[in-house]
Amino acid sequence: MKQARRRLVVPAYAKVNLGLEVLGLREDGYHELRTLFQAVALHDDVIIEPRASGVTIECAHPAVPCDERNLAVRAAQALLRYAGVKRGLALTLVKRIPVAGGLGGGSSDAAAVLMALDALFKLNLGTTGLYPIARRLGADVPFFLFGGTALGLGRGDEIYPLRRQIESQVVIVDAGRAVSTPAVFRRIDGGLTPRENSSTIYRFVSSDLDGSAAYQILTNELEKAAFEEAPELAGVVRRARTLMRGAGAFFASLSGSGSSVFGLFDDAHSARRAVERLRSTGMTAHRCRTVSLDRYQRAWERALRVAGARPTWSQ
Ligand code: C5P
Numbered sequence: 001m002k003q004a005r006r007r008l009v010v011p012a013y014a015k016v017n018l019g020l021e022v023l024g025l026r027e028d029g030y031h032e033l034r035t036l037f038q039a040v041a042l043h044d045d046v047i048i049e050p051r052a053s054g055v056t057i058e059c060a061h062p063a064v065p066c067d068e069r070n071l072a073v074r075a076a077q078a079l080l081r082y083a084g085v086k087r088g089l090a091l092t093l094v095k096r097i098p099v100a101g102g103l104g105g106g107s108s109d110a111a112a113v114l115m116a117l118d119a120l121f122k123l124n125l126g127t128t129g130l131y132p133i134a135r136r137l138g139a140d141v142p143f144f145l146f147g148g149t150a151l152g153l154g155r156g157d158e159i160y161p162l163r164r165q166i167e168s169q170v171v172i173v174d175a176g177r178a179v180s181t182p183a184v185f186r187r188i189d190g191g192l193t194p195r196e197n198s199s200t201i202y203r204f205v206s207s208d209l210d211g212s213a214a215y216q217i218l219t220n221e222l223e224k225a226a227f228e229e230a231p232e233l234a235g236v237v238r239r240a241r242t243l244m245r246g247a248g249a250f251f252a253s254l255s256g257s258g259s260s261v262f263g264l265f266d267d268a269h270s271a272r273r274a275v276e277r278l279r280s281t282g283m284t285a286h287r288c289r290t291v292s293l294d295r296y297q298r299a300w301e302r303a304l305r306v307a308g309a310r311p312t313w314s315q
Helices: 072-083 105-120 126-137 181-188 199-204 211-214 223-229 231-246 268-280 293-305
Strands: 008-025 030-050 053-058 088-096 149-153 156-160 169-174 253-254 261-265 283-289
Touching: 008 105, 008 169, 008 199, 008 253, 008 293, 030 105, 030 169, 030 199, 053 072, 072 088, 072 105, 072 126, 088 105, 105 126, 105 293, 169 231, 169 268, 181 223, 223 231, 223 253, 231 253, 231 261, 231 268, 261 268, 268 283
Parallel strands: 053 088
Antiparallel strands: 008 030, 030 088, 030 149, 030 283, 149 156, 169 261, 169 283, 253 261
């Protein structure tokens, strides 16, 4: 096998959930979900340097563990083991995605490591080969092998990219509080009425995704439990949502199990205005845009060209 020597810097994009339905508790202890994932341009950087042996990680963010609890380290170890690569790695995370904020930051870092190592060590696993490794790492990891706009079924790890990709401006409000996803899921169990299928996500997906009317049917069924888990969150989320809608957002929602809130806007002017208003009330807000399947793939191709490699997209 050819040995890679280069230092590689790859993007790990955040996601938001456009609607999230919880259909019931599965036998494996996870919940059966229907959600629409959307990749957004807010991203961490993952820096990867080959070493003789061992996997190390550095990250300046105080809430990010710098040992095997970090999913990026587990991703690297899993892939090296799977492919029988007798090399080590030094990983550095430049964190911009709020930690434990419902934006999939840790999962995206892990998926980025998988895709980067596939290219760096010329393993040619591609999306199909990486998928089983990704889903063993966590339910949100497989989405980040694709990016763009995609339906998530099962545990949220069965990914179906949509032909029609959503293009919009995005404003993300960091509610400044970590929320534990397992704790939020545990809270919904008491009040959960199991049902066979989704009532809104499929209707939404089969609509043309145009116009704000289509978005009004989407709900995040984790919101109530997230507010019970973090009562001080309710006020912040409601204020941010109302403010974004007032500034022209055609959709605004909590992402995943929280705590981040996001709004989608047709134009940069309204998004900028929303950010100004949010900041003037003391909230932390970022403006970015959606990242379609195409853009996601191109960003990866650019990042990997440095290593003389190309991602093997199998979709
Ligand atoms: O798979 P991951 O470790 O990212 O999931 C975090 C936690 O969220 C799980 O341990 C589980 O408690 C909960 N979860 C769930 N059902 C899902 C996805 C996540 O109950 N479909």
